[in-house]
Amino acid sequence: MFFNSALVALGGATLAAAVNPLEVQGNQFVDSKTGNAFQIVGMAYQIGGSAGYDPSHGKDPLSNADICKRDAALMQELGANSIRVYNLDPNLNHDECASIFNAAGMYMIIDVNSPLVGESLGSDKPWESYYTAYLNRTFAIVEAFKSYPNTLAFFSGNEVIQSVDSAKFVPPYVRAVTRDLKNYVKNHADRAIPVGYSAADVRSVLEDTWNYFQCAIDGDENDMSRADIFALNSYSWCGDSSFEESGYNTLVDLFKTSSVPVFYSEFGCNTPSPRVFTEIETIYSDKMTGVFSGGVVYEYAQEANNYGLAECNDDGTVNLLSDFATLQSQYKKVDFSKVQNVKATGAKVTAPECKASLIKEDGFNNNFTLPVPPPGAQELIDDGISPKPVGQIVEITDYTVNHVVKNADGTTLSNLAVKPLSEGEINTPGTTSSSSSTSSSGSSDSTENAAPTSGPQGALSAAVMIIPAIVALSMTAGFTLI
Template sequence: MRSIGLASSAALAVFAGLAQASPTPTEQEPPSKRASLPTVTASGNAFWQGNTRFYIRGIDYQPGGSSDASDPLADPTICQRDIAQFKLLGVNTVRVYITDNSANHDTCMNALADAGIYVILDANNPLYSINRADPGPSYNTAYLQSVFATIDAFIKYDNTLAFFSGNEVINDNATSTLSARYVKATTRDMRQYIADRGYRKVPVGYSAADVAQNRMQMAQYMNCGTDDERSDFFAFNDYSWCNTDFITSGWDQKVKAFSDYGLPIFLSEYGCIKNGRNFGEVAALMSPNMTSVYSGGLMYEYAMEDNGFGIVDIASGNAAVKELPEFDKYASALSANPAPTGSGGAASTTHAATACPTKDSNWLVDSTLLPAIPDGAKDFMSKGAGAGPGLKGPGSQNAGGTSTGDAAPGSGSATGSPKKNVGVTMAQSIDRTPFVLTGMVMVLTLTGTLLL
């Protein structure tokens, strides 16, 4: 439903921000105690919080919509106002579509953690994304630098649940399926970056559009090939319930189609507004009809926009929130249908699709090979992405530095050993020169003493 708008720029200025020897500028000290939740992992075809099955029971969150490219997690006033509402709803996860990878998110992410809420983040934004109409030029070094910088900005938080490598890039236009190779390459690159940088293994996957003619092909495509090429999960947006039931909506057939998919699946958007909204989807998602295959979903959406899906109205100036009737209906649906206990029938092992989808009139991809990572982006794996361009950078659509060919399967596997743990930035930012000089003085002093 929500698509990130495409932007272009004439050229990209040469960007810096990679580590330099000395001196290191003073940085703001992070909070002495970071809020923490048990991390969520993907295993088999489900998510797990330790040994407990984790179901996504959440809401899509982007006040102002895609037309207002702002980051709600960078504004403590906005996020804390809305976290109070999330607690009333009883959600355990929010999805944020647009974030500023140059901003500080400690206050909002810690407040969400304190409330027991995880975050799923889109790695793209309107300036840095894959262009479905012309994907090749948009898959470039500048684009990946922004994507990796977003990972750097959020992976240090224990309540970062997952990253989306793309959202609705492929739509009902068959030619848009040609961009699937670049979305999958981005997924591969993100997973390799996380591994090579020694980060916690936060799952990476794709959020597909609610398009019947290519949904299954896209799902199979994201789960075929070598291990490095496959996603950690698959999500899709589904608006077919429309206040009906499990069978009338066709959800029974989708469960059947995904019954042996081999990866976790969840709904990245749901909540049809035709025929009213009582959110019967929650009962279905938490029932034995679905839990062996699905891991919950995210209701679209929190703030009311022109499309009419919101459950709260936000007054001008972002000063106040007015709960709409659907707010209580969604809260009631969550309360009446708690997460099941036990494994919910989840599969214990992960496996790949039997084969990649073949080309047809609705799926135009005719190769299993993926574009090679652009040469200019390779150094990010060992040196890091550097400072993020944020939401006011020059953009990446036509920045140059594109892929020069196809990659050999397996080339995106992690290389070397982990270089660091999760985002301890202060230790990395300290200029070590004073310590080296102090050590030299101590050695010389000791040597002089021994010679006396």
């Protein structure tokens, strides 16, 4: 069943409304109240990787308020203003976690897919996975998160296109899912929440992927299948690199004419290790902020692929790794008071018209005739799914962290708690301090034409695993996947 949370306020607690909803204006994210352009200082958040999404046991990354409190407090200390969450169960209640991150001054970027069969598009034969029950599931994610003011955007797909072979059939289907999601948001949300795609940084297909999703069919920039945002998972800056050596300069050149916001949906090469995160100063410098809208570091929780900043143990304790402090120190080198207080230009870049000549790579799909919604899907888009989840900001009466957290040197963080921010305030590196350290004995730890590779996940981590869906006759238009 779906939950409609109605928590009772205790002790005079008031609803926190820390962040202002963001809007897309041209190629920028813009604070809807201040008019400032927004730079994402993000963190990939999927504890347990793909296994952290477990509908059979009522578990996903935003279902445990105590864990969210712990991690939001640590990310406040770090300086994050956004999280990206990959695999979520629309049947679960997310009100407390969404409210905690909202109070902490952090936005949420939400993927609508999951690794499970029937909950993502397949890259081989996408027509087999583009069916009504699958769309119903993506619409349920929209319903679950559309009412939170800190929901920044939805991703309709993640790295579904990884090569020319996968680009043969997939692009029209991803664009169709984007269309269906945008129409659902338009019909059922009280504000425009952008929908876009998270791409692999595979240079042989990156430019065509970007152009395929940002172009306007028949020159109509209001075309609902056109992506509102475009992001890429890029790991080309490794070690103590540079703007030119990493290829960041070529990405800036590529995207400088973008008609939609572009940002890193993942970054943070982990070779050599420990990481030095010297790309931070460049990402938030004048070299990039006019083209890129920041990025999301991969990732918060340590998994087998060794990209984590924190070891999150089964008993709720956390051991921060040295990379946490390193990233924190790199953020502190940036004057975010200047970065986040630049007025949006208001400039609108005209989207290219969708036509075959726009696609350069031989074998990449250049057909912009999209599949129509499958039988029954248009009725869901028009009338809404039923039953539907309902999300809302709720009172949080206690922001204290109840779990033991240790630094890499073994000292224990004391007095750790989320610091609720003022109305309209976003979390900023170097400005939030909610804990102090005390000495304690304890353990401490530590593809094709790609610019060196896209995400570390592919088939194994938090992002959407590309599993062809099996069409089940029992999945009919009126059912929500539960």
